[in-house]
Amino acid sequence: MTDLPSWGVAADSPTAEHYRIFGAREAAGSSATYEEWALGVADDPEMLALIDELPRAKRQANLVFAAMRVAGVPIAPWRNARRIAVDRWPDIRDIALTHATQTNEAARCAVLLPQLARLPGPLALLEVGASAGLCLHPDRYAYRYTADDGTVTSLDPPTPTEVVIDCRIENTAPPTHLPEVVWRGGIDLNPLDPADPDTLAWLDALVWPEHDDRRARLAAAARIAASDPAPIRGGDLNDLITDAAASAPRDATLVVFHTAVLAYLTPDDRERFRRTMAETDAVWLSNEGLGVFPEFERLVPSGERHRFILTVDGEPVALTHPHGRSYRAL
Template sequence: MTDLPSWGVASDSPTAQHYRTFGALEARGSSAAYEGWARGIADDAQMLALIDELPRAKRQANLVFAAMRVAEVPVVPWRDARDTAIARWPRIRDVALTHATQTNEAARCAVLLPQLACIPGPLALLEVGASAGLCLYPDRYAYRYTDDGGTVAALDPAERSGVVIDCRLENAEPPSRLPEVVWRGGIDLNPLDPADPDTLAWLDALVWPEHEDRRVRLRAAMAVAASDPAPIRAGDLNDLIADAAASAPADATLVVFHTAVLAYLSPEDRERFRRTMVDTDAVWLSNEGIGVFPEFERIVPPGERHRFVLAVDGEPVALTHPHGRSYRGL
């Protein structure tokens, strides 16, 4: 039996289970700091009680951890960080209540590109849950795809942007071209301005501590989006999707896509959106965790439950890393 620290107490509460799962599946192997924080909080009755003061949607680890960093809780082992976290809880709570996990990872374009490159162009891109819109510029970024044998396939835009995305490719051919994008737009409950320094600071806080490559890429991608901002409508995706889609040029192929978005919808709203996508003429790219569409669970191996499933028009085509680091064709 593992000894718990003096402040620790085993808990089976939903919040404790969420943090325990986050540490074991999502953070493990990707962020030692967040894995330690998650495991420590899962057995910390006092911290769990504070987190449970938040509305349910605000208790998620990514949001609370980012708020802790904004409140300048040091990124050190939980036993050394907890006193500061508890002392600064009022600030952490305020940040969590006024912000959302709008992680805008431009590297997700690397797992969308193998499909985007196959769609007859020119393309009109409409992203739901667009945040600051960084995934709306797949044609402006450079890519380096590495296969099982170590061979690298490179794709570079006509004008260098400073954004270079590395992605491991399995069971699939690397895309041979960048898409021609003639229109881009988005929908988000709270659109973010890529030119706003406070927006950059919050998105930076959402990047996990050890992921310096993501931090560098974020800054470069924000500069791309700020130089040519895409219109992002504020509101519910189900309410706005039809009107937003109608704004796309008729002579372009409309692609509606989303990554790590539908998990925040109720099952009813998720099904409503799916029906809309089935009835539209647009190409639909969905890159979501397996819990969003339960029928996809059978294709994800037990040890890879943290993977996303990329689907085209509702049909799964690949397993992807949540931050765009890998693409495995099915």
């Protein structure tokens, strides 16, 4: 290994490894900018030392890169972006410390819908880690599912919508109807207001640079959520889940769901939540990345480790794209 300057952070440190994996596995093929930035950080002792000033939970690439963009670091080759990031590190650090990766991707509804459409309605939806609540409106978005043979199935809500979600679906038939949703609620450590401009600016910064379709969808979905905001309780999901579930109407099928949330819990808290869900009458939809439930990692091919695993009541049913772009039934 090459000798390092006095910053004292090795290229094989946990932070370096996180950025290397993020660049090579998650950003590769999806964001050329973030792939280059992440791999650049992984081999940059000075940047690694700055990032390691942050608490461990604040060092993740999505958060740091979004904070860099809010602080004025341009979408540019790493050598140019790096110089500005170092100069503006105090601002970047403050933004990272006061914000969180509450990515609210409405397109994730497309990978939940094949399961939601199979449930007896009407539905009551309770999202943990709801952010601004954009995924609590799956019945108000339009969908275009492309099957293995190229056939496109379109689903449109009764009321015209600006949100149109494209999703490739494999190994199963696409859903044929939108669910009837009669109740919506959420839980989040820091509930966000979809009508607040500062909130939308931060959510926009969390969208990867090249993903213009996601950026446009975010704005349109936020307008829908702001027009009929779902109540989102602020606090720890394990502390609030039982009471929140009890507030749902009894004559509806309660669905508790989450995407990219449980990875932020400790293993003990994750197991506590799992036990709670096993003891409730709710249908539990979990859409999480590898590592949350290690027993399912064998289901993900080695070249697709970026995929999420969708489970229903703890049983794996599909591999999904983290941003809702594809659904592959197991």
